[in-house]
Amino acid sequence: MGGSKRTGILLLLPAAILIAVLMLYPLGHMVGMAAVQNGKWVLTRSGLVLSRDGVFWRALWNTLIFVVASVTAEMATGLVFALLLWEGRGRAANFARGLILLPSMLSPTVVGIVWLLLFYPFGLVNWGTTLLGLGRLQYLADPRLAMASVIFVDIWQWTPFVFIFVLAGLTGMPVEPREAALVDGASAWQVFRYITLPLLRPTLAAALMFRVIDAFRAFDKILIMTNGGPAEVTTILSIYLYKVSFHYQNWNYGALLALVLITVTLAFHWTYNRLVVRRLA
């Protein structure tokens, strides 16, 4: 037993070292950067600055709006697409699956540039709305539309991720419970509500977790499309963190903001784990 324990430790050691070097060291370094500057303890002072930093609070609020809105819509849309194409057969269904997956294969930078051009006053989107008699809208320049527009682009790009996740869950689902329910006279809605959805919960839970973590990290698309504007309505934490670190060269405060972002993400992860994942398990 002792030998096998030792072997286990030995086998785990390379991975543990790799994690320590690649993850824990940079994380520790970041904590150090946030706490100490030129040999002086600055965390308390930085914390006070942070608590009074209006841009930070706006960015945090914008981040929460962005994450909640985009992930909710992605989950719903991904689920609908997966249900629609789940049992589809033939070339058309395969083509549709491939087409849906396409946006998630693009780099966020490319997505940002593509949508910047599409939202351009003379771009395709405004051409379409003009044809429909809605006129030209300033999707990225109007503070009332900018956040909705970047959320829409995120949904466009990441719905396929949820779609493929859910599709895999549906494909692996046992057919018997559904068949038995149908034989017993259950309606399609009842089958979905009481059979399919409960069986899909673990898959949805995992997809949701991945998406939330990823949405907290959203950055490149927004930077390209709006640079956090107009009037800071699309300044999310990652954009503010980037500006503080790379524009102002304030690495200490930037590291503190990164710690806040990580803490918020971990807090979500911990709560979600306790409330959802454990219950499912």
Add this chain to the structure above:
Amino acid sequence: MSHKRQSQPPSRAKGRTRGHRAEAKISRRQFVRNLGGAAIAASAAAEGSWSALRAVAYAATSPAKELSVALSLGPWNGSVEYLFKKYGEATGTTFKTTKAPYIEHYRRMVQAMQRQDASYDFIVIDPAMYGTIFFKNKLVTPIKEIDPSWKPDPNLIEPHIKVGTYEGVTYALPIVGNTQLLFYRSDVTRAAGFAGPPKTINEMIEVNKKVTDTGRPFYGCIVPAKANYDIVYTSLAYVKSAGGDIFATDSGPDWTIRFTSPESVKGYKAWLSLRPWSSPDSANVHWAELMNYILTDRAWGGLTVAAQVFQIDDPKFSKVPGKIDVAMPLIIDGGSGKPAPILGTWSMAIPLRAPRKGEALAFMKWALTRENQRDFALQGGIAVRRDVLTDPALTKDPKNRWFAAELESSALGQLRPQMEHWIEVQDRMVPYLQKAFTNEMPLVAALNAAAKDVQELLDRYGYKHGPLQLAKE
């Protein structure tokens, strides 16, 4: 090759005649001499400085006549690199260039200079934006420290020197005379019944009204107001022309906020008065998109940096080659009575630990001579010398029709605040200026809110200032 031999130090030439490896990039003696710096490296390394080690490694391994240069990616790169090539042909010097996009270049340079990196012999920077970080902290070398006899050539346009000078000490010499110019459609202006470009804001409004009244989607003067520095940079030209400013002084020590003064409010109002004729997406437009509107025949013009001039006659970029002209920025009626173009000069500075300071300065001085600035201009560069921008042989060429405006604009060139935290101050102003621009907030309220934010920054970083005077309607 003959140039190389002529310019080599005698010891090196002698070494070759003795049959030393002819193809070696540096002589043995040179190598040994370079290694002499190892003593410095050893002492610095003992203090934990990697940069000194890098300096010695670079100096010992790179060819004797190589200059390492860092550049920001920009439309002017080709003309600057032409100078490198020409200098190389004349002296045998080779140039190792490192390029990065604007923000990445800025980040690299600040970091490299802060850790006293010795990888670069000289760096090309945007001193109006971030030069003070280098100058104030003495991270780059004063020109006179390398050559005590150096004096600016009287033909160099003074504001371009001023932008690289801090507290009376010149740290950077100009290379690209980038300043603000009003790009506009000369044919459309004439067709609308105007003899020439507008000079004042009121004339601009008249032009806007006429040129947009054509029944096709065609905008007037585009006002770039994206959530970046363009909104501050562009509006500042109107503010300064109205007699306003950001702070009480451009270079300190009095950092009392002045963008809430009646003169500044007047300038911002003039800037906003152009909004009705600008493109509806102006709050997400920056200089490149502004130029795109003009080049694609969708707008009359706009105020942007002179560096864009290279596109105006090139059919690769322009749908209207030959129809775009340049003029001075607008005068705000009742203000200072003069236009106030904001400088965006690109300048050359020598890092504190540069391995070849003398050689770097020799190139910089060479690049600023009349003959070389003339060649630079012929390659599309924006010269920084008066005698080049007024050279009849050049100005008679229609493609150089912008020279007169560039000279006038440069001569009146205005500094941005010479403070270490200018970028951060701008970022504090951007959202409020955007709120005013998009009617989310009345202008005065936006300026006052920005002022409170900026004041908080000034206090945080310990800038001296007087009491905050809020703007009034």
